[in-house]
Amino acid sequence: MMNPIRISIILPVYNEEANIQRTVEEAAQWLKQCAGISAYEIVAVNDGSRDNSGKILERLKTEVENLVVVDYPGNKGYGGALVSGIRVARYDWILLMDSDGQFKMDALAGLLEYTEEHDIVAGYRRQRQDNFLRIWLGELYTFLAGAFLKVRLRDINCGFKLFRKSFLDVDGINTHAGAFYTHVFMNAHAKNARIKEVPVAHHPRPAGRSTGASPKVVMMAVSDFWDLLFGRGRSSAAPTRTSWAGKAGLLILGCFLTLVVLEVGMRTSGALITTAQSLQNRLAVRDDSRYRILCVGESTTFFGTYNYAYPHMLEEILNQHPAGSEYRVFNEGQIGTDTDEILEDLSDHLRRYRPHMVIAMMGVNDAFGEDLGTVPAGGFSHLRVVRLMQLIRRHWQEKFGSYRGDRHVERGYEFLSDGDIEEAWAEVERARRAGAPPAEIEALTGHIHWLAAGDFDRSAAAYDKALSLDPGREWLYEDYFQVLYYGNRYEEAAGVMQRMLARFPKSEDAYRKLGKVYLQLKQYDKLEALLQKADEQVPDDPGMIRIRAAYHLAKGETDRAERLFERYAEYERQHTNPRTADNYRILRDTVLASGAELVAVQYPLRDVDSLKAMLNNDRRVTFVSNEDNFKSAVLEHGYGQLFTDQFAGDFGHLSDRGNRLLAGAVAEAILGHLQRR
Secondary structure (H helix, E strand, C coil), X not given: CCCCEEEEEEEEECCCCCCHHHHHHHHHHHHHHCXXXXXXXXXXXXXXXXXXXXXXXXXXXXXXXCEEEEEECCCCHHHHHHHHHHHHCCCCEEEEECCCCCCCHHHHHHHHCCCCCCCEEEEXXXXXXXXXXXXHHHHHHHHHHHHHHCCCCCCCCCCEEEEEHHHCCCCCCCCCCCHHHHHHHHHHHHCCCCEEEEEEECCCCCCCCCCCCCHHHHXXXXXXXXXXXXXXXXXXXXXXXXXXXXXXXXXXXXXXXXHHHHHHHHHHHHHHHHHHHHHHHHHHCCCCCCEXXXXXXXXXXXXXXXXXXXXXXXXXXXHHCCCCCCEEEEEEECXXXXXXXXXXXXXXXXXXXXXXXXXXXXXXXXHCCCCCCCCCCCCCCCCHHHHHHHHHHHXXXXXXXXXXXHHHHHHHHHHHXXXXXXXXXXXXXXXXXXXXXXXXXXHHHHHHHHHHHCCHHHHHHHHHHHHHHCCCCHHHHHHHHHHHHHCCCHHHHHHHHHHHHHHCCCCHHHXXXXXXXXXXXXXXXXXXXXXXXXXXXXXXXXXXXXHHHHHHHHCCCHHHHXXXXXXXXXXXXXXXXXXXXXXXXXXXXXXXXXXXXXXXXXXXXXXXXXXXXXXXXXXXXXXXXXXXXXXHHHHHHCHHHCECCCCCCCCCCECHHHHHHHHHHHHHHHHHHHHHC
8 A cells, every 4th residue: 555645736827717716626625535645735826817816816825725826927837837836845746737627636546556666657638628739739749759859758748747856857947838848857867767657537628718729839839849959948058059950940941831832722622622512502592482591511511422411401301391482502511611711701602692591500610629619719720731630640640650558549539530440449459459458448349339330238338347447537437428328228327427426426527417317317306316415516516507407497496497597508608619609699690680590500419508508599590409319310320320420529420311310400490480480
């Protein structure tokens, strides 16, 4: 059994007013109860925050035991804030942890068990919950650090790392951004530190805006890396190799010009691809006798084999209905677009087609495949070349990568996301041979059984085995719940969340998911008990507001339910991606001002309430849900029969069958609206 340690927790804080209180309070509560820690302190460094982070920390000093606040009026940068915290830390071990809520303190348990035989326990993010740009930049930086600076870690800038203080040498470190960890590990390697890498759970950012992929931060990281490469940022002096610097500058300039050419080329080819569709639309609009419908969106609107994009199917379905009207549906979906570009083209489309109705399904590319509103798009988010980098990254890894066992598991998920089932199974076998964690292999096996074949029994058996092998991983419970819930095995799904709460009593996700199941089963006594427990364990969780509202609605307490629904809607309005929400509202106002009607369509398998909240549940808008219909279809036919990939995480581009299901849901909503009108 390991000896208890004394530990200092360093939290760099910059404009985190929405997250810092919860982060500090959850950390303090967990540390207080941890048997592996004999003494602790939390050092929060307010790095010149312009919001109320500083005031919140000053108040928390009087409420939270062992909290130390270091306050700077100016912004020293991520690395500077960490250095400041390290210098005032008192204890033998130091945990560096980001304060944005994407890491939970209970992940420290997985690091503590290695402290007796290692000097550094470095976390790496398993299933990183960031937008693609941040992930790609992080992987590129990690590769460059390994190739040129010989710092070989799988996730060098993961903000959850545990150090023995004697190996955390920050003297001479003056890096501002991501190069901080590179510098630290260069110093640690010089001391022959014993390093262990451990996977840690990574969560979506609860609120606020990340600056990690902003152009300013990226350029600071490049500058710091340059200094480390040529010796100017190192602790010890090193000669500057000017001639190499000149060559490197030319190389970087060449790379930049190549990216510019690629960007121009991809935008030109994208315009050519949509020309044929636009020409067909223009010819058809000459017929003024039909009820004209304009569809806008991204590739999920544009794509379909031959004439099987959902707008074409929608026209077929509407014209088969014995209502007497004739319909013409125009497809103005665009590949790789976002809501900014959709709005740029909207006025031109309205003039050209003079539609009676506009259908919008948009927003997924604003956050590069994450759920609506979870991650605001970065400064480079509009570039086509950024999307291309994902394909380059995968090809690079397949051709040159030397993978550890758990990396084979990650590759299995990547192949599964792309719809390549055969390669996903091959990665399972490679992971076994490479010695990947057995629980992760079983979880991947369960995921393949579910998505590839709709085999819920085999999937559940695999997840059961995974949990028996490693019951301490939150994501296993969450993934297992997803399989059971989509398989309509609600009682078993509830059991999994009950097991999760027994081990993680403050898990907000577990309370939300369990409450959702109790509502589905109409088990209101159990739900009432759960709500009481949630008030004690997670009193500030906004997700439970909606569960409670639905509970009161089911009991006939409509006034109380409406007040709670309005509270939840207000929360949604404040925490959705402001870019997506603003653009959706601009689109609504523009469409309605033109005299057309608006239909807002939610993506398959996603909750329509978040879309309603963005538009304030506007009664002038017809909303279309595609959650229950696709859930039932996945259960009956299997995921692979409805989707061709899983690019967005929880859904992907649609097959012909999926497009027809989507078109049917939209047609039903349109016909119902027109009949009521």
